[in-house]
Amino acid sequence: MPLHIQRERLNTCKKCKFFKPLTSSCGTLIVGDTVDPEENSVTHYKEKIKLCGCVMPVKTKFRFASCPAHKWFALDWKQEEIIALDEFIQRIYKANKIENEDLKLLYHWFSKVTGKHQPPSGCASCIRDLITEFRRQLGKIEK
Numbered sequence: 001m002p003l004h005i006q007r008e009r010l011n012t013c014k015k016c017k018f019f020k021p022l023t024s025s026c027g028t029l030i031v032g033d034t035v036d037p038e039e040n041s042v043t044h045y046k047e048k049i050k051l052c053g054c055v056m057p058v059k060t061k062f063r064f065a066s067c068p069a070h071k072w073f074a075l076d077w078k079q080e081e082i083i084a085l086d087e088f089i090q091r092i093y094k095a096n097k098i099e100n101e102d103l104k105l106l107y108h109w110f111s112k113v114t115g116k117h118q119p120p121s122g123c124a125s126c127i128r129d130l131i132t133e134f135r136r137q138l139g140k141i142e143k
Contacts, residue, residue, distance in 0.1 A: 001063050001075070001114055009060035009072045016071065018042060018051050026059070026068065027051025030136070044069045054136060061114045065137050082138070085109055089134045098127060106130065 013019050013026065023029040027040040030053030040051040049068050052059070059065050064077045064085070088109065092102050107120040110130060121127060 001061050005075065006060050009067075010056055012067070012071050013056040013060065016069065018044075018069065019056065024056050025053055026056055027053050029053055029055070052136075058133060059137065061116075062137050063113050085113075085134070086138050089131060089138060093131055093135060103127070109134070 014021075016026075018027050019025075020027065020029065027042070028051075030040075040053050042049060042051060052068050054065075060072075064074045064082055066072065066074045088102075088105065092098055092106065095102075098106070103120045106127070107118065111117045
């Protein structure tokens with residue numbers, strides 16, 4: 001993801017009335033099951049929307065992410081790619097152990113989404129956090 005687009009997205013978020021500066025989130029920060037799902041339901045230009053509750057400095061880096069208030073949109077992603085990523089994330093999320101090839105593929109997707117190339121991490125909590133963030137971005141975590 002080009003840095004100028006990340007900055008543009010984040011600046012748009014920071015100007016939004018739904019942005020929470022304390023947590024840098026879109027609406028109330030979603031952490032596990034601690035937030036009432038209706039808390040992030042708002043009306044925006046006569047349309048009922050559900051704020052994502054994501055940490056925006058992270059979300060704005062993802063090519064396939066978009067703003068729930070339609071202020072910015074996903075870039076360069078075909079529906080087939082989103083489906084392939086979704087299927088991959090669901091498969092490894094359900095696995096008891098992540099195989100080395102899947103770990104490489106996870107970081108390949110990370111590079112594709114963020115434009116940052118970094119070697120795969122063996123840190124279990126880093127891997128879990130990355131899978132969780134992918135699931136959140138793909139709408140697989142109930143908000």
